[in-house]
Amino acid sequence: MxxxxxxxxxxxxxxxxxxxILISGPRQVGKTTLIENLQEAVPRTxxxxxxxxxxDMAKNDPKLFLQIxxxxxxxxxxxxxxxxxxxxxxxxDKNHRAGDFILTGSQIYRLMRSVSESLAGRIAILDMQGxxxxxxxxxxxxxxxxxxxxxxxxxxxxxxxxxFIFERIFNGSMPLIVSGARSDTAFxxxxxxxxxxxxxxxxxAQVDEEKFFRFLTxxxxxxxxxxxxxxxxxxxxxxxxxAQGWLDILETLGIIFYLHPYxxxxxxxxxxxxKIYFYDTGLVCFLSKWNSANAMMTGAASGALLxxxxxxxxxxxxxxxxxxxxxxxxRDSDMREIDLLIEQNQKLYPVEIKKASTIDxxxxxxxxxxxxxxxKQGSGAIICLNDRFNAIDRKTLIIPIGLI
Numbered sequence: 394m395x396x397x398x399x400x401x402x403x404x405x406x407x408x409x410x411x412x413x414i415l416i417s418g419p420r421q422v423g424k425t426t427l428i429e430n431l432q433e434a435v436p437r438t439x440x441x442x443x444x445x446x447x448x449d450m451a452k453n454d455p456k457l458f459l460q461i462x463x464x465x466x467x468x469x470x471x472x473x474x475x476x477x478x479x480x481x482x483x484x485x486d487k488n489h490r491a492g493d494f495i496l497t498g499s500q501i502y503r504l505m506r507s508v509s510e511s512l513a514g515r516i517a518i519l520d521m522q523g524x525x526x527x528x529x530x531x532x533x534x535x536x537x538x539x540x541x542x543x544x545x546x547x548x549x550x551x552x553x554x555x556x557f558i559f560e561r562i563f564n565g566s567m568p569l570i571v572s573g574a575r576s577d578t579a580f581x582x583x584x585x586x587x588x589x590x591x592x593x594x595x596x597x598a599q600v601d602e603e604k605f606f607r608f609l610t611x612x613x614x615x616x617x618x619x620x621x622x623x624x625x626x627x628x629x630x631x632x633x634x635x636a637q638g639w640l641d642i643l644e645t646l647g648i649i650f651y652l653h654p655y656x657x658x659x660x661x662x663x664x665x666x667x668k669i670y671f672y673d674t675g676l677v678c679f680l681s682k683w684n685s686a687n688a689m690m691t692g693a694a695s696g697a698l699l700x701x702x703x704x705x706x707x708x709x710x711x712x713x714x715x716x717x718x719x720x721x722x723x724r725d726s727d728m729r730e731i732d733l734l735i736e737q738n739q740k741l742y743p744v745e746i747k748k749a750s751t752i753d754x755x756x757x758x759x760x761x762x763x764x765x766x767x768x769k770q771g772s773g774a775i776i777c778l779n780d781r782f783n784a785i786d787r788k789t790l791i792i793p794i795g796l797i
Contacts, residue, residue, distance in 0.1 A: 523566025565675015
């Protein structure tokens with residue numbers, strides 16, 4: 394079952410404007426399936442560099458490769474043959490034709506280095522992540538901003554309740570799981586780590602597989618927490634530089650991301666360390682050894698997993714629109730915290746994420762912490778497990794997590 398992806402619209406639009414499109418992201422998030430679906434509208438040659446023979450030609454004779462496989466073309470897993478990029482540049486500069494090349498790749502580190510050297514100014518770069526909740530339940534995509542007029546008329550489809558949300562958190566966002574093509578999530582994620590993640594890591598750095606798995610676990614159980622590399626290194630039995638290096642690789646591969654603390658010259662008491670999050674909560678649940686959605690929902694880590702899910706979904710609303718999110722968190726030296734701050738239109742929009750469905754309006758008292766930021770305060774929101782939109786007042790919204 395194919396689930397229509399929001400990013401399709403962005404890709405279709407950019408194909409008409411740019412000679413080269415790069416879609417990057419972790420393995421198994423649906424890049425190839427997206428391109429195959431777009432093929433139905435505009436046929437083009439499709440080549441995957443997972444094929445060893447094809448890859449060998451692309452690496453050793455890129456000129457011949459592009460004479461045989463002429464544009465318009467889609468080259469999947471292009472990171473395996475960075476030798477192609479100078480020749481793609483020559484074709485682009487000669488033809489000046491929009492939509493000639495669609496490239497996909499999983500190893501962002503290598504891709505960005507090759508692209509910056511060869512195709513700067515000629516290529517549109519998009520990120521892609523797993524399936525968003527809005528794609529699953531059929532809601533349109535819009536970069537998240539807590540605006541009253543955007544939400545006042547929105548309603549959730551039936552049965553999008555707390556058990557449904559935690560089932561989604563437990564299963565994660567990988568298309569093969571979401572579509573039902575793979576039913577055993579534990580087996581899937583175990584294979585995913587062995588077959589894809591460790592292989593991609595080994596292509597960049599030397600890793601001890603046992604220690605790397607311990608490192609992944611130590612990192613996953615700290616999702617939605619302030620980053621403490623020392624603790625991760627200790628639990629994994631590795632050095633501090635190794636832990637930091639592996640975290641850097643996970644970030645470049647699109648497995649984790651950071652929320653940095655919001656601060657400026659007017660907010661001098663804020664702490665400096667980022668918070669760490671995984672994009673895919675299914676991977677977190679597997680590494681954290683949860684064996685069911687119900688056990689996880691009632692467990693001590695449910696709040697952190699709900700926060701991870703909510704912020705990942707917010708990130709996807711921007712990624713799927715081809716936009717960069719300017720989002721942060723706030724915590725000061727007195728341990729007062731705001732889960733999320735969105736900076737847009739010279740305003741700061743504060744957001745809290747709560748597992749409770751009954752909201753105490755005193756929760757929003759922390760929103761006043763940003764009054765001295767120098768920016769106007771936009772409307773705030775409490776994202777929670779309610780089944781319908783509500784509001785404390787026009788400037789303080791109560792948004793069901795299913796409506797992100």
